[in-house]
Amino acid sequence: MQSGGIPQPRLPVPTIAESMFSSPGLSLAPPTGRMAQIGRDLETSDGKSRDEEYDSKSGSDNLDGGLGDDKEVGNPKKKKSRYHRHTPLQIQELENLFKECAHPDEKQREELGKELSLDNRQVKFWFQNRRTQMKNQLERHENAVLRQENDKLRDENMMIRESVKSPICRNCGGTPLPGELSLEEQHLRLENAHLKAELDRLCVFTGKFMGQPVSIMANSVPPPMLNLTGFGIGTDFGGGVQSGLPVMGMDRSVEKSLLLDLALAAMDEFLKMVQCNAPLWVPSMEGGRELLNYEEYLRVFPRCIGAKPAGFVTEATREEGMVIINGLALVETLMDSNRWAEMFPCIIARATTTQVIFNGMGGTKNGALQLMHAELQVPSPMVPVRDVNFLRFCKQLAEGVWAVVDVSTDGIRENQTGLAYVKCRRLPSGCVVQDMPNGCSKVTWVEHVEYDEGAIHQLYRSLINSGMGFGAHRWIATLQRQCECLATLMSSSIPTGRNIAAITLSGRRSMVKLAQRMTKNFCVGVCASTVHQWNKLCAGNLAKDVRVMTRRSVDNPGEPAGLVLSGATSLWLPIPPHRVFDFLRDERFRREWDILSNGGPMQEVAHIAKGQDPGNTVSLLRACAMNPNQTTLLILQETCIDAAGSFVVYAPVDIPAMNAVMNGGDSSYVALLPSGFAIVPDRFCGGAHTSNGSYRVDGSLLTVAFQILINSLPAENMTMEPVETINNLISGTIQKIKAALHCEN
Structure with missing residues (x-):
């Protein structure tokens, strides 16, 4: 990094409204309009969809011939498509690679084709069909969950309607006078108004996941007992942890919506801090490092986790470096608490995933959202361990470009039973990972925290405040050393x-x-x-x-x-x-x-x-x-x-x-x-x-x-x-x- 600041990465980074939930998402009703046309386009010549055809043959068939070969020379009639049935060994090897990488590049497809005696085109079509099948299975599962929730809500709403039709006086047990409302009915009306407002909010979030507006569907989905399970939030499709810690006095669905809102705001702030240079980032007097202009930061960004606590100091650093690791592999490592701790053994003393809110879309970590806990350390008894609870959000910004952001949840979950006094808060921090042609990745790391320096020995205070202890410089240096070690051992x-x-x-x-x-x-x-x-x-x-x-x-x-x-x-x-x-x-x-x-x-x-x-x-x-x-x-x-x-x-x-x-x-x-x-x-x-x-x-x-x-x-x-x-x-x-x-x- 040069002293003039980190060069602005030339990344095709869209705005939050355009990119955060641009991938195909959830379906609350049969597709119409453009979605219906896409479904019709996926149908084969004999009237069966690609997904149904794939399911009927268990992924063992593949088109023999490429796109553009439908017509023979001199024959205007379409050539009948021929299918090639894969052997069980070929299917097993293809499935094993699909679990590791759902989007293999040209070189990987060629190597796999040579090993399995398949053409590059056949391998390519197999992976296309497999991705289509996984996406359709996910959408069918989400629609089934939505239908179950709708049926449950409809039944409960009918029960509430019946109870309102025949109210009972709390004093005498008889029928109340006309025009009087029972306490139960007043409570239900207030609760329905609150749930209707919450439903409006959730429809906005669901529209971002689906990429199109979602109607409230007031007639078919009554508001009582609404939660976020039907929207894919809190549903674990990949065996994730589901033992979330409830917040005292807060409904689980309301908490999850607040966490999702916090993740979106944190991603927006983090991407701006990655892209902006002066006057937000200014060179330090020591040279080779950057300092955050805190006055400019307060002017540009709203405080997504509240005001800085009294007595806390701010530490903000940014660093960029080349790492010997594939971008997708690095993202998978960051989203797995055990692998994350193994990659940074001298920084992370302990890391756990508290709750998986959303496990990603399309079999990838795009849109993955999870609560985590970590203990971060500097090798000295004079610096206390930083105990942080935070939300980690992953988003694919473009092909080969990923962003992973962390933000503390103590402001939302501060009433949780047993939560100790917070000594460190993690403001939007994380990394942008961009694949490079040579198999390496360019990583831009931002660390931004607020902490109580009272427990830090005077000998280490200047070092910690400069970012040399917990800052982006140390994360990048450790990542480069660990990846080089892994490459050498492999x-x-x-x-x-x-x-x-x-x-x-x-x-x-x-x-x-x-x-x-x-x-x-x-x-x-x-x-x-x-x-x-x-x-x-x-x-x-x-x-x-x-x-x-x-x-x-x-x-x-x-x-x-x-x-x-x-x-x-x-x-x-x-x-x-x-x-x-x-x-x-x-x-x-x-x-x-x-x-x-x-x-x-x-x-x-x-x-x-x-x-x-x-x-x-x-x-x-x-x-x-x-x-x-x-x-x-x-x-x-x-x-x-x-x-x-x-x-x-x-x-x-x-x-x-x-x-x-x-x-x-x-x-x-x-x-x-x-x-x-x-x-x-x-x-x-x-x-x-x-x-x-x-x-x-x-x-x-x-x-x-x-x-x-x-x-x-x-x-x-x-x-x-x-x-x-x-x-x-x-x-x-x-x-x-x-x-x-x-x-x-």
Whole structure:
């Protein structure tokens, strides 16, 4: 990104009214007009629709011949269409690809045709017919749901009419005087007026889904008991989560309509923030970054989630980058909470899908709407975890162009039982993903949040406020590094060079998977996420800014059983971050700070590259025994580096277990207790100033964390001796690092 701001992407982005719900949607009645003409066009020569014809043959038939070949040369009569019946194996392979990609490109169709002995034209027609079938099945299902709702509402309305015809006096039980209205009738009339207004609102939303106006149908669909199920909202067609949390004092249908309205407003604001440059986005003084002109933002955009709470500060960033991943695959990852957390393991401590409101249209994520919860983290005990509840909305803007937007729902769901005080609100944020010809994607990311900085340590406040901790810069950098790692592991060729030990392809993947679990657990232990229930200890003999926590590990195959003690702290060093990272990851300097080295050298026995940068690796180190009484120790180490920061994480491992992993065995049963370092570049705070305080030296924010097993019996009570041990371990390691880097103070 250049300092002048992000170039405006040349995307064919329509307005919200034109594009948000432009795909074929729901049908409340038999099609008329243009929709009826489209239905007639889909009929075949023998009077059967393509969908009926496909259903009768289970997708096993395909036209033999292409479009434009209906007439023979010299023969004005139409050539009779011939059909080709696919084999069960061909159908199975076609269905498997359809589940992964409903719109294969020319290259994919050619490759599939060669594998199945089919022409490119036959593969193309099969996918066209399959998409048509899925769309028609979805519409038939939605119409059936609508008919059921209409019948139910009609019956309930008749019951209400009968009760109004024969009212009963509440005082005497007899017939009320003429002209008097019972309380029940007054309540029903008020409720009917409210439901009629809600029905008008829902018809507007349904029209956006269908792409054409929808009448109120007052005679056929009475207003009582109206909800959004019949409109496809809240209906799960793909096995999504349906355990939504109700709002106290708010009808479910009303809540869903408010959430849909919020999603539309958030998408509109987000797309404008992606496209606009100055005066909304202005270059920062540091260069290479952009800052949001907050006054201009308040002038242009209405507050879709309400006014900023008192004491909150604003953080807004925008970043653009190329990523080695297909756009559709990235969208699928973002809409799956588990895959989303795996893609950003150092940022997302926990992610869950609370409720799927709409699962998309036409078998894709276009129009998908879901409630989510996430815990976002920065690897430091001085920065609290950001706990956010938000709505995620996905929309296809054009062919190969997708937008995914998040917005907090705390303003709508603030009366929910048990909801804690909100410390962070997510304003419209997300990414626009555009497919590129080389198989990569161009991603434009916007992060916009409001948060309470009172709980953040003074050492990290400037860094977080600048967006380097949770901003778009870090999301893009992490995404690029993770996608490069996945592309490297998917390659069938095993790199040569530093592969000291012979590791199979499956062994490489198993070993990297184990290392990624180790790094994720390291971050969770530093930040005290609710993934594990940590208990903070308050001891008077702890060093300043050192946090110590405990938790009991029981029946967890990935950890040793017992009482786990974790200690972590962060400090500022007047050393460039790349120099700190290179020092800590180099096994030759390990003896200068690592107690596990036993004061001797370490040897690298295995090395797996995870990308082009030599700092992104997984290594297996062996501590050389200095005397016959010492046992040989193996250490698994993962190092990660990108533009947003770096990690050096390690853990002792069992030799037989690692031999099994290197041969492709299951790594989920290898017990680990990770320790290590997180390094963040810092130019905004620290301890180095000139005499007048106007200049600050570039440095690093270093987080040091250790986890140790106190005992193997979880029921035993802990003494203060282990706390003193881990406190001395942290302080001693920091002093050794400072001495080696010549930055004692």
